[in-house]
Amino acid sequence: MSTVLVHRPQFFKISHDGYRNHRKSSRIATVRNMTMDSKSSGTSKKEDLSTQVLRPVVPQLETLGPSDLKFDRLQPSDQELVHHDRFQFGKFVAREAVLDEEYWTAAWLRAESLWEGRTNERYVDNYKRKFAEQEFNDIKRRCRGQHGQKYLCIVTVKKEERNVKRTVLKSVVGTLDLSIRYMLHGETYPGERVMAPPFGCINKTDPNRYGYIANLCVAKSARRQGIASNMLHFAIVSAKSNDVDQLYVHVHRNNKPALELYQKMGFELSHSYDMVGMGSSQFLEHTDLLCIRM
Known part of the structure; x- marks a missing residue:
């Protein structure tokens, strides 16, 4: 027996065109930017911590008329x-x-x-x-x-x-x-x-x-x-x-x-x-x- 997990309906909103829009969500990812400090006698590395919001990719369906x-x-x-x-x-x-x-x-x-x-x-x-x-x-x-x-x-x-x-x-x-x-x-x-x-x-x-x-x-x-x-x-x-x-x-x-x-x-x-x-x-x-x- 094989089992497939699917989201229950309350996790989606049915739009007028019948396509299920994905639930709005975002994920925070940490990005490390490496910079060079030229003022010091030696080469040192600075780490900049910044955040980037990654949103889910919504698949686009081909629509014809x-x-x-x-x-x-x-x-x-x-x-x-x-x-x-x-x-x-x-x-x-x-x-x-x-x-x-x-x-x-x-x-x-x-x-x-x-x-x-x-x-x-x-x-x-x-x-x-x-x-x-x-x-x-x-x-x-x-x-x-x-x-x-x-x-x-x-x-x-x-x-x-x-x-x-x-x-x-x-x-x-x-x-x-x-x-x-x-x-x-x-x-x-x-x-x-x-x-x-x-x-x-x-x-x-x-x-x-x-x-x-x-x-x-x-x-x-x-x-x-x-x-x-x-x-x-x-x-x-x-x-x-x-x-x-x-x-x-x-x-x-x-x-x-x-x-x-x-x-x-x-x-x-x-x-x-x-x-x-x-x-x-x-x-x-x-x-x-x-x-x-x-």
Whole structure:
């Protein structure tokens, strides 16, 4: 068994762009400056003691925006994706995103879903673009992996057709996130409220390994064609191939269509959260944790 030490959340502040800023700290180092005294007949050494403040180096992440992308980039061909796992159904294919333009389109679909039904408000387009830019860079950051996690951005694209050329923007119609994680010290299920020391640890053993689904959404123009259920099927198969036997998802209990979809795919209620049990997290208020065991 291997153990990885990680800082607990209170040691960090989550900024608006989703990046964890390092805790402000400084370290005092003593620097010895050697000087020569020319007034004495012999050569003598003077030692100047001075202090220098050394601050931690904050790693800089590469950030990209829409101006860095090729919006006329064509959808990858089947020949280019021959070594990638794919799941074909009807007119569509579910697979892992491979291009920055696919990451961007997935981020934009999430922004569209988040602000759906509020198109008459003037500020919506501006907020959607800012959210999409942030989510795009977060997707790229998560794909690099962190704390032993594995992350997949799954997309559903229109199937390649002979003599038909589509851009990435016009081919991606659905997306979801699949991450492979480990339980924190003391957890028996994701999001469990446990008393933990200032430094938590992740026990990297098979029983503590699980899959987690998030950000499932489908383009409005492509709904009711089985895209969500087939993406979930592909995510379940992908989790199995990564030796995961438990797959979780949080669903708001008022979202009846989503609850019915997950139950249809075999997910069952694992734990319920409410304002009393998990009042410190707005995300978990009135939320159910569903799980499928494979």
